[in-house]
Amino acid sequence: MKKAMMFVLLAAFLSWSPVARAGRGMIQIKGSDTLINLVQRLAEVYMEGHPGKYIAVTGGGSGTGIAALINGKCDIADASRVMKPKEEARVAKSGRQVHRVVIAMDGLSVIVNAANPVDRLTMDQVGAIFRGDITNWKDVGGPEMPITLYGRQSNSGTFIFFRDTVLKGDYSQKMNRMNGNAQIVESVKKDRTGIGYVGVGYVKEATGLKVLKIASHPGGNYADPLNKEDVEKGIYPITRPLNQYIGGQVSPEARAFIEFELSPKGQAIVQQEGFFPVSAEYKALNRRAGF
Amino acid sequence: MRSLTDSVRKPWISTARREKLVHGLFFVCGIFSVIVLLGIFLLLIVTAVPAFEEISIKEFLFGLDWNPTSYEQETYGIVPMLVSTFMVTLGALAIAVPLGVGTAAYLSEVAHPRVREIAKPIVEILAGIPSVVIGFLGIVLVGPWIARVFGLPNGLTALNGAVLLAVMALPTIISISEDALKSVPDTYEQASLALGATSWQTIVRVKIPAALSGIIAACMLGMGRAVGETMTVLMATGCSPAMPESFLGPVRTLTSSIAIELGEVAYNTTHYYALFALGLVLFVITFIINLISDVILHRYEKAHR
Numbered sequence: 270m271k272k273a274m275m276f277v278l279l280a281a282f283l284s285w286s287p288v289a290r291a292g293r294g295m296i297q298i299k300g301s302d303t304l305i306n307l308v309q310r311l312a313e314v315y316m317e318g319h320p321g322k323y324i325a326v327t328g329g330g331s332g333t334g335i336a337a338l339i340n341g342k343c344d345i346a347d348a349s350r351v352m353k354p355k356e357e358a359r360v361a362k363s364g365r366q367v368h369r370v371v372i373a374m375d376g377l378s379v380i381v382n383a384a385n386p387v388d389r390l391t392m393d394q395v396g397a398i399f400r401g402d403i404t405n406w407k408d409v410g411g412p413e414m415p416i417t418l419y420g421r422q423s424n425s426g427t428f429i430f431f432r433d434t435v436l437k438g439d440y441s442q443k444m445n446r447m448n449g450n451a452q453i454v455e456s457v458k459k460d461r462t463g464i465g466y467v468g469v470g471y472v473k474e475a476t477g478l479k480v481l482k483i484a485s486h487p488g489g490n491y492a493d494p495l496n497k498e499d500v501e502k503g504i505y506p507i508t509r510p511l512n513q514y515i516g517g518q519v520s521p522e523a524r525a526f527i528e529f530e531l532s533p534k535g536q537a538i539v540q541q542e543g544f545f546p547v548s549a550e551y552k553a554l555n556r557r558a559g560f
Numbered sequence: 561m562r563s564l565t566d567s568v569r570k571p572w573i574s575t576a577r578r579e580k581l582v583h584g585l586f587f588v589c590g591i592f593s594v595i596v597l598l599g600i601f602l603l604l605i606v607t608a609v610p611a612f613e614e615i616s617i618k619e620f621l622f623g624l625d626w627n628p629t630s631y632e633q634e635t636y637g638i639v640p641m642l643v644s645t646f647m648v649t650l651g652a653l654a655i656a657v658p659l660g661v662g663t664a665a666y667l668s669e670v671a672h673p674r675v676r677e678i679a680k681p682i683v684e685i686l687a688g689i690p691s692v693v694i695g696f697l698g699i700v701l702v703g704p705w706i707a708r709v710f711g712l713p714n715g716l717t718a719l720n721g722a723v724l725l726a727v728m729a730l731p732t733i734i735s736i737s738e739d740a741l742k743s744v745p746d747t748y749e750q751a752s753l754a755l756g757a758t759s760w761q762t763i764v765r766v767k768i769p770a771a772l773s774g775i776i777a778a779c780m781l782g783m784g785r786a787v788g789e790t791m792t793v794l795m796a797t798g799c800s801p802a803m804p805e806s807f808l809g810p811v812r813t814l815t816s817s818i819a820i821e822l823g824e825v826a827y828n829t830t831h832y833y834a835l836f837a838l839g840l841v842l843f844v845i846t847f848i849i850n851l852i853s854d855v856i857l858h859r860y861e862k863a864h865r
Binding site: 329330332333335336337339355356359414415417418422423424429432433436437439441442443444445446447451452455456457460461462463 | 716
């Protein structure tokens, strides 16, 4: 029985790999958990309008997508962080060039349980909480109760981005490492002592939790990631671009899909999914990359 | 179409040859699995050893911090993960062994045959539930229940993992223990009852001791499943890398660390090799468990000969 299954798997593998390589019109996209719902939606709408084109979108985290791009296992890598120089060098080593496109903006949202009276924090406070320097809500104007941290795993681009821009240090070893944005949302909904961080696309319709307003420095203006203007103008301090990376020559199929993503129709879908359109700064970057 | 009798009368190959052929076939199968096992072991060692060019073995075995993707200083200490793995596994056994052996005794000795006919397949179906489903139950059902009972803010705890792994180990323990109890000769039971022992005394003092080797084997197999289980603990135990404080706090086992980090690690880096070193540690643990159960079984068999 097991052997039979092995043969089936082997046969499937052997028949699949050349087809995938030769398959015209098939695009493999892999990576960020923050981007997966959005890119899947974009792909669905695109495929409806272009019969015969196939786009497969899978998750796994930005790190996983970038590793797949390096190893030549996907055409486009979704990434909620920028590629590290080391990673770009690894692609370059195989003789390919990396192209970066920004397809949407994200106001990375810090969330707490709806029952928590705290509704605003400064960047320093958020950093101290996730580094484990502040461990009780009373130190940030809340009730006397311990803080439970919910973060992502190290294969997540959001994990790296949040660490490098907000913490500027290591996460508390006590932070729960959750497997994706949706798990963090679910956990914080249930845990009145919880705090977590997720892409803004995951909080737009969520109930039972509160999105914190964040100020870049003590005494500064508190900005709301759900407010389009705050994110577009960059007033919200944890605004970030959501990227797609392409390795090597951009195939006509991939180019057509990316152009659709950046078109007004694609950008409208970006907003439906709770994210924000590409800002002027990154539009210029896209143009320099030829999109 | 040739009839059956025809083919028996005129075999296409002589019996002796056929024997040899079948013999050879089984030999190839046997040797193949040995080669595969050796290959895996060698691969683990070869890929794990380079890790220790940059990590000292002392830091690896006794270090209290595991943070290979650190912002400041990478650390590679496996103690918290070892403790986590043992907590979850032993916790699971503490729940599953009494429950499993009790169920097996009930099914083989007490239950009406019709009940057994229905209950045993159901228990065995339990083994077929994918671990991701059990993990999901841990998030939505068992975890919140633990949080309510113990007054915790959340249920992502070692206890949650232990309960779920116990559920996963139960089918193995019940099924094999029941077979072991069944294979105890009826004469034992008859002699015991004839001496005036009650059914309870017969089960506890005669049948379970007589079937002990099989029951221990069942528990060890269950333990093996619990040590190596990945998805369930990954989803249900919080996975914070800090040193576990109690059964009511989060833990991160060896398996979940490998699963979390192997997907994104760059090939041929110290971190990559260190993950294989984790795999080697896991391999050694399962090897020791099997060795111990083997020793126990042999001793037991000698004593009863």
